[in-house]
Amino acid sequence: MVFVGMDHGTTGISFGIMAADGKPIESFKIGREDSKSGKVSAIEELSKRVNLDDIKLMAITYGMGDGINSILPITKVKNRGILSIEGAGRITGGGTSVYSEIEKSKIPTFVIPGLHKNSPSLDPLFKAAYSHQASSEKVSICYNAYLTTNWNNMIIADISSNSVNILIENGKIRGAMDACVGAMGIVHGPIDLEMIRNIDENKITANEAFSTAGAVKIANINTKVSFMKDILLSAYKEGNPKAKLAIDTMIFTVAMEIIGLIGISKNKIEGIVLTGSIGSIEDPFNFKSELNKYLKNKFEMVILPSTSGAFGSAQIAKDIYNKKDNILGIDIEP
Incomplete structure (x- = not known):
């Protein structure tokens, strides 16, 4: 069986x-x-x-x-x-x-x-603010994190091609922030004013904007999605300044989002779970250590492998x- x-x-x-x-x-x-x-x-x-x-x-x-x-x-x-x-x-x-x-x-x-906006477990404020919050595999990641940690109140940060941070309170998913409105991933990211103008001027579609708004936008990487992460990490390892700025900016946006979710939580957060191909990375940079520069070691952090979903x-x-x-x-x- x-x-x-x-x-x-x-x-x-x-x-x-x-x-x-x-x-x-x-x-x-x-x-x-x-x-x-x-x-x-x-x-x-x-x-x-x-x-x-x-x-x-x-x-x-x-x-x-x-x-x-x-x-x-x-x-x-x-x-x-x-x-x-x-x-x-x-x-x-x-x-x-x-x-x-x-x-x-x-x-x-x-x-x-x-x-999404019709999900019963979510806080009404999240549903009112965002029509979509996270794809379905994030539910699976959250359940793996819940069973692994036994925490009822936590933040799950799934950082890879996309970046989604999820709030769990009292053992229920209460809200999440997808990359299109929040923190950057490697590939996807929030659509800012410059991109809105480019969309309105028919230079790019909204979906194309979303699919190039992550760290790759800063590093000027434009290739197949399956190659983007490896190219960015190789450039970072070689000391490319644009690649370093891209990674640093991505971590910065993730930290802002996590701190925001902690701030609006009605319960004391027991810890933060990091996962995804970037959230669990240790080389060429340690995501947990870099994130802790902003969180100042105030929260216990657990790393799950990228197979958590x-x-x-x-x-x-x-x-x-x-x-x-x-x-x-x-x-x-x-």
């Missing part, structure tokens, strides 16, 4: 395989381009690692997840649980191919929603199978 989770990320689709006792067995990642082109089959890759008949339940994420408000069986989900793919960052179609494969596989599967989804699958009816304030519908 095993449980499987899927994290639909910006650069690829990750899977986590977990034993019935909750211990991780294995994780793997499929590049978006490989999936779209048909070079790699998600189900075939999964079958190489586990007997598909042994999968009791799978929980997956897809895109912004703004078309659903609760965790649902895939058979009840329309349009893959999203309102639209427009304005969602770089689009390759790789995630769509994987979703379709899973749907056809008949493996018992649930779909996890994102955080995939295994968080698997943990959700396990608890659905064991008849849990709620995940961090999000209802599970049978």
Whole structure:
């Protein structure tokens, strides 16, 4: 008996395989381009690692997840649980191919929603301010953080291609800030006045602006999303001043956002969880140490690996199978 989770990320689709006792067995990642082109089959890759008949339940994420408000069986989900793919960052179609494969596989599967204006668990003020707050894999990351730390009040900072900081209070997700309105990630970031003018003058679309507004904007990097992080980190390692400014600025914006969430929390924050390909990084710079220059070591910090989304989804699958009816304030519908 095993449980499987899927994290639909910006650069690829990750899977986590977990034993019935909750211990991780294995994780793997499929590049978006490989999936779209048909070079790699998600189900075939999964079958190489586990007997598909042994999968009791799978929980997956897809895109912004703004078309659903609760965790649902895939058979009840329309349009893959999203309102639209427009304005969602770089689009390759790789995630769509994987979703379709899973749907056809008949493996018992649930779909996890994102955080948006119709999410019941969120603070009404967050819902009034922002139509969209976080894609669905952030729910999985939050659950992995919740089970790992046992904290009921915390900030989760998922920093990678995108940057999302999430507030959990009393064991429920209460609000989040997505990169389009807040802190920068490597690729995505907030759309500022200059970008608004460029959009109005038809020099760039809003989605193109969002997809180039992260640290890469400062470092003048414009290539495929899957290469951006490595190019930026290599330039930083070589002492490139633009790359250093880009990284420093990204950390600065993340710190501002975390401090803001701490400030509006109604409860004392027990700690901060760092994850994502940048949030968990130690070389060529230590993200935790750099962030602490702003937070001044006032909060305990726990680092989770970048597989936290995939295994968080698997943990959700396990608890659905064991008849849990709620995940961090999000209802599970049978």
